[in-house]
Amino acid sequence: MSAPVYNFAYLDEQTKRMIRRAILKAIAIPGYQVPFASREMPMPYGWGTGGVQVTASILGPEDVLKVIDQGSDDTTNAVSIRKFFTKTAGVRTTTSTLEATVIQTRHRIPETPLSETQVLVYQVPIPEPLRFLEPRETETRRMHALSEYGLMHVKLYEDIARHGHIATTYAYPVKVDERYVMDPSPIPKFDNPKLSDCPALQLFGAGREKRIYAIPPYTRVVSLDFEDHPFQPYRHDAQCELCGAADSYLDEVITDDRGSRMFVCSDTDYCETRRAMGYAAPARNSDAEPARD
Amino acid sequence: MYVAVKGGERAIENAHALLADVRRGDRAVPELSLAQIDNQLALGVDRVMCEGSLYDRELAALAIKQARGDMIEAIFLLRAYRTTLPRFGASEPVETADMNIRRRISATFKDLPGGQVLGPTFDYTHRLLDHALAQASEVPPAATASASEATFRSVTDLLADSSLIEAEDAQDGEVGDLTREPLSFPAGRDLRLQNLARGDEGFLLALGYSTQRGFGRNHPFAGEIRYGEVEVEFFAEDVGFAVPLGMVSLTECQMVNQFAGSGTQAPHFTRGYGLAFGQSERKTMAMALVDRALRARELGEETGAPAQDEEFVLSHSDNVQATGFVEHLKLPHYVDFQAELGLLRQLRAEFAERAADNQISDTPLQDAAE
Amino acid sequence: MTALNPDPAFASQAAFRALMEAFARPGEMRTLRGVTAPAPLAPATAALVQSLADYETPVWLDRSLAGAPAVAEWIRFHSNAPLVTDPGDAAFALVADPHTMPDFARFAPGSEEYPDRSTTVVIQVERFCGRSFSIEGPGNKTARSLAAEPLPDDFVERLHANRELFPRGIDLVLIAGERVTALPRSIRVVMET
Numbered sequence: 088m089s090a091p092v093y094n095f096a097y098l099d100e101q102t103k104r105m106i107r108r109a110i111l112k113a114i115a116i117p118g119y120q121v122p123f124a125s126r127e128m129p130m131p132y133g134w135g136t137g138g139v140q141v142t143a144s145i146l147g148p149e150d151v152l153k154v155i156d157q158g159s160d161d162t163t164n165a166v167s168i169r170k171f172f173t174k175t176a177g178v179r180t181t182t183s184t185l186e187a188t189v190i191q192t193r194h195r196i197p198e199t200p201l202s203e204t205q206v207l208v209y210q211v212p213i214p215e216p217l218r219f220l221e222p223r224e225t226e227t228r229r230m231h232a233l234s235e236y237g238l239m240h241v242k243l244y245e246d247i248a249r250h251g252h253i254a255t256t257y258a259y260p261v262k263v264d265e266r267y268v269m270d271p272s273p274i275p276k277f278d279n280p281k282l283s284d285c286p287a288l289q290l291f292g293a294g295r296e297k298r299i300y301a302i303p304p305y306t307r308v309v310s311l312d313f314e315d316h317p318f319q320p321y322r323h324d325a326q327c328e329l330c331g332a333a334d335s336y337l338d339e340v341i342t343d344d345r346g347s348r349m350f351v352c353s354d355t356d357y358c359e360t361r362r363a364m365g366y367a368a369p370a371r372n373s374d375a376e377p378a379r380d
Numbered sequence: 381m382y383v384a385v386k387g388g389e390r391a392i393e394n395a396h397a398l399l400a401d402v403r404r405g406d407r408a409v410p411e412l413s414l415a416q417i418d419n420q421l422a423l424g425v426d427r428v429m430c431e432g433s434l435y436d437r438e439l440a441a442l443a444i445k446q447a448r449g450d451m452i453e454a455i456f457l458l459r460a461y462r463t464t465l466p467r468f469g470a471s472e473p474v475e476t477a478d479m480n481i482r483r484r485i486s487a488t489f490k491d492l493p494g495g496q497v498l499g500p501t502f503d504y505t506h507r508l509l510d511h512a513l514a515q516a517s518e519v520p521p522a523a524t525a526s527a528s529e530a531t532f533r534s535v536t537d538l539l540a541d542s543s544l545i546e547a548e549d550a551q552d553g554e555v556g557d558l559t560r561e562p563l564s565f566p567a568g569r570d571l572r573l574q575n576l577a578r579g580d581e582g583f584l585l586a587l588g589y590s591t592q593r594g595f596g597r598n599h600p601f602a603g604e605i606r607y608g609e610v611e612v613e614f615f616a617e618d619v620g621f622a623v624p625l626g627m628v629s630l631t632e633c634q635m636v637n638q639f640a641g642s643g644t645q646a647p648h649f650t651r652g653y654g655l656a657f658g659q660s661e662r663k664t665m666a667m668a669l670v671d672r673a674l675r676a677r678e679l680g681e682e683t684g685a686p687a688q689d690e691e692f693v694l695s696h697s698d699n700v701q702a703t704g705f706v707e708h709l710k711l712p713h714y715v716d717f718q719a720e721l722g723l724l725r726q727l728r729a730e731f732a733e734r735a736a737d738n739q740i741s742d743t744p745l746q747d748a749a750e
Numbered sequence: 751m752t753a754l755n756p757d758p759a760f761a762s763q764a765a766f767r768a769l770m771e772a773f774a775r776p777g778e779m780r781t782l783r784g785v786t787a788p789a790p791l792a793p794a795t796a797a798l799v800q801s802l803a804d805y806e807t808p809v810w811l812d813r814s815l816a817g818a819p820a821v822a823e824w825i826r827f828h829s830n831a832p833l834v835t836d837p838g839d840a841a842f843a844l845v846a847d848p849h850t851m852p853d854f855a856r857f858a859p860g861s862e863e864y865p866d867r868s869t870t871v872v873i874q875v876e877r878f879c880g881r882s883f884s885i886e887g888p889g890n891k892t893a894r895s896l897a898a899e900p901l902p903d904d905f906v907e908r909l910h911a912n913r914e915l916f917p918r919g920i921d922l923v924l925i926a927g928e929r930v931t932a933l934p935r936s937i938r939v940v941m942e943t
Contacts, residue, residue, distance in 0.1 A: 100762065103762070103766075104803075104804055105804075107802060108841075109866070111769065111770065111773050111802075111870070111921070114773040115773060115921045115936055116866065116934075117888045127463045127700065129460040131456070132703075134704060144766075145767065145770065147763045147764060147767060156711070157714055157715045163392055164711050164712070166388035170392075194713070194715045212705070224565060224691060225565050231863075232862035233862070252727070256716070256723045257720070264887070274715075284891075288770070297562040303773075303888035304774055304889055305888065336718075339714075339721065
């Protein structure tokens with residue numbers, strides 16, 4: 088038993104070619120889920136194997152890689168994936184959104200606006216936006232072929248009838264370039280506006296479900312809604328208690344056993360950069376509650 | 381003052397060190413060797429090779445050791461290793477009729493050429509814990525005899541001679557490989573069988589069982605189960621003929637199921653097929669039941685039972701996929717949870733407001749009623 | 751674990767990245783470093799083949815390329831890709847003489863269910879100038895103007911017809927020297943200038 092030999096960025100060249108071809112098709116057909124022969128990676132399905140395969144296929148020696156999970160560079164899964172690429176590709180890594188050329192993410196879009204020289208790679212658990220309405224692939228594929236998205240609107244409308252609001256707060260479905268309804272991965276709907284007209288290329292990889300899709304730069308991405316119930320991004324009426332940001336997505340942290348809590352930026356790079364620039368905590372306001380839609 | 385959580389890297393390293401420590405366990409207890417696992421936990425090795433879809437006893441034993449006996453984790457380790465291997469091509473189909481038989485039984489005929497060969501089986505053991513095994517024991521070698529027949533014709537071939545069972549003709553063309561191409565539906569039988577062979581034994585067992593209880597019943601008889609070694613050959617382009625690569629041990633199950641036939645075709649038995657590495661009888665029998673259930677549409681039978689639902693069965697059979705997705709729920713989800721929490725708080729606030737309004741308007745009515 | 755020699759991996763990564771950027775920003779020029787190949791197969795086209803084609807991707811050659819046996823031999827040797835005579839069977843179609851290229855409809859447009867099962871057509875042009883046209887759509891903030899020659903006279907009409915098929919359709923790659931640009935099916939031709 089000799090030590091296995093692996094290629095640059097782990098995947099063999101044939102696998103990369105197959106994934107690269109899928110990526111080109113995905114860019115050419117924005118929002119369409121391209122099936123690909125996802126490989127078994129040395130990390131569990133559901134833990135970013137799709138994103139990792141996409142990143143491994145695009146990454147070159149000049150790239151600077153940033154990996155975030157829940158907006159943070161320091162969560163265990165982000166650390167683990169970053170380490171995987173340091174080990175197998177030897178690429179430079181960073182926590183700075185500005186410095187990165189490739190950003191792999193789970194559940195967030197960075198607060199700092201992205202640029203044309205960047206690629207954002209999303210880890211996707213369930214790529215099919217219609218899956219929870221229709222579990223059969225054979226059916227959902229037909230619906231996409233016919234642009235038959237009535238079922239999705241019925242679901243959203245039932246939410247309104249029941250709760251007075253669309254009760255989808257993350258993985259909020261979007262329509263890409265007026266054709267495909269797409270799952271933006273489980274980002275909070277707070278992030279949905281950043282999907283549209285983004286200067287960076289956005290790639291989505293679902294390893295277990297074997298799908299790759301894309302939003303090219305400067306593509307119109309619309310969150311599904313109704314005239315009388317327009318899409319409203321979630322908004323906190325709290326500020327980050329570390330950097331004072333009022334425009335970022337916040338994590339709620341429980342600070343003692345009596346249930347006291349505070350809000351801090353989910354995007355740790357954004358928060359640290361602001362603090363380095365001299366922004367500080369606002370006057371304490373621990374009763375802050377998220378605002379209504 | 382609150383400080384954001386840091387140090388994920390250190391935490392991970394420490395966790396790995398702890399894992400290595402508990403894997404080794406009490407240092408006073410001798411460490412397991414791979415040969416011990418291969419020899420004494422052989423059926424575990426068989427299962428890991430089969431669902432890991434890689435025939436290598438030593439690596440499978442290593443995977444079991446590394447996984448601390450967690451079979452799905454071991455299967456996962458073997459699969460991840462398998463992906464990195466270069467592939468030279470596909471072997472010639474193995475000829476199970478030429479199997480070097482260790483066990484062969486048929487439930488359909490009392491006797492048949494070659495006879496019933498029980499071989500090493502739990503079947504007729506009384507399931508009483510053998511406390512003698514708790515100590516090192518001297519086991520005398522078992523008596524063996526070489527089989528009387530050079531080959532054992534399969535029961536289904538004997539039935540096929542008189543056209544009592546459907547013909548199974550070799551099909552031309554490439555055999556699919558779901559590890560190289562994403563599965564799409566409907567899937568051919570080649571891909572279905574590959575999926576089932578890699579599929580979780582417990583999942584197939586439950587599905588196969590469900591067909592016996594009426595959810596897609598297909599009237600099975602265990603035509604034959606055989607276990608032994610077969611030769612694997614590879615057609616080498618440069619020399620122009622098939623060269624032997626070695627022997628693998630396999631279990632094959634041929635189920636004989638109730639009739640098909642039509643106005644133009646005489647009634648005949650149908651087949652369900654199971655094949656696995658090593659001695660894996662439960663797995664191959666369950667696989668054969670599910671294979672037959674998945675043929676319901678092709679055979680013009682009523683469908684609707686879970687085991688007959690191709691998309692349902694094939695999409696959920698893989699335990700490496702299943703465990704990954706179930707276990708991913710322990711990854712942080714606090715961004716999404718925060719979004720849900722925000723909405724829930726808003727809905728509750730609105731509910732409270734409505735309740736307060738109702739109370740005010742209800743009050744005079746209550747007064748009037750009093 | 752030990753790492754393999756990364757050089758060939760880096761070369762195909764660089765070629766792919768240029769193509770990915772080209773697909774992501776239709777009409778924008780990228781640099782695709784060529785590799786030595788027998789004429790009339792352009793070095794940059796050869797680099798694309800090496801980077802993306804293999805035994806899973808049938809390749810079709812136009813008359814001019816098919817007329818040079820060394821080209822077919824090179825492709826087989828360097829990519830292992832099967833060569834096909836029907837452009838409708840091709841994952842990649844290579845065109846060295848744009849004037850005689852078949853109508854777009856003869857390539858595979860994919861199906862409504864699987865629009866990705868389509869042909870990527872690589873056209874070798876001489877230069878990126880001449881009669882220009884303007885494109886819009888995903889990848890471009892504002893309309894972008896593009897010119898290339900030689901191209902079939904009805905090239906713009908063909909692009910229109912291709913967009914009408916969306917999400918079915920073919921994707922085009924134009925190559926001149928080491929410069930490359932892409933016209934994926936998502937683009938819309940807005941005017942001829």
